[in-house]
Amino acid sequence: MSELTPARRRELRAGAHHLNPVVSIAGNGLTPAVLGEIDRSLQAHELIKIKVHGAERAARDALMKAVCDALGASPIQHIGTILVIWRERREEAEKSVQGKTAISSANTGVARAKSARAFAAAARRTALIKAASDKKRLAAKRSRTYTRKTESAGRK
Template sequence: MLTSKQKSYLRSEAHHLQPIFQIGKSGLTEPIIKQIEEALEARELIKISVLQNCEQDKDEVAELLRAEGDFEVVQVIGKTIVLYKESSEKKKIVLP
């Protein structure tokens, strides 16, 4: 669980990032979750965009991501979700 200070730091780090995944009409599927986990292992901090044609609400997607994966939802803003997971091999981000 992240503290509010850590979440604030991660939000500032994620500000300049572009979303690398888009959740569309098919919603959140198992292959997408696996790809997200692999991307988080490589990058530690990513953004995901929820498209308008997605049948699930952005908050539902964030809740499913929280439940399915072992990573933290840092922020849900607009149609964008920011995710963080500490890398086991390539640790880049040092939390305060």
């Protein structure tokens, strides 16, 4: 867990203002699956909000400390049931994720995206490529059909 200056913490609080919670912690508490999801979210976004359901303030404080200690993150803010935490991206993890993505997308033909915006852009690209190939295939089919009709008409 890195120590942040008050100015940096203020910048991060301002940056988190418009964010929506990406992880929700409910009745089961802090399970390994929840920690894994928080870790993936921190790797993708660095700054995240976590919504905690049904816990007292002291329990939420303890939960925030446990998450930050377990994942090497820094606590930024705790307002009501919302926790804001930050951690820098880990470079080695990012490279291995990119390598796995390239391998899996090469094998399956499906691209994996890190964010909803990237996913939507990839989906649009895929749809445009597919539409273009369908258009070329139909044009080639029409051309072959036209050629066959003119050849058969010339023979008569």
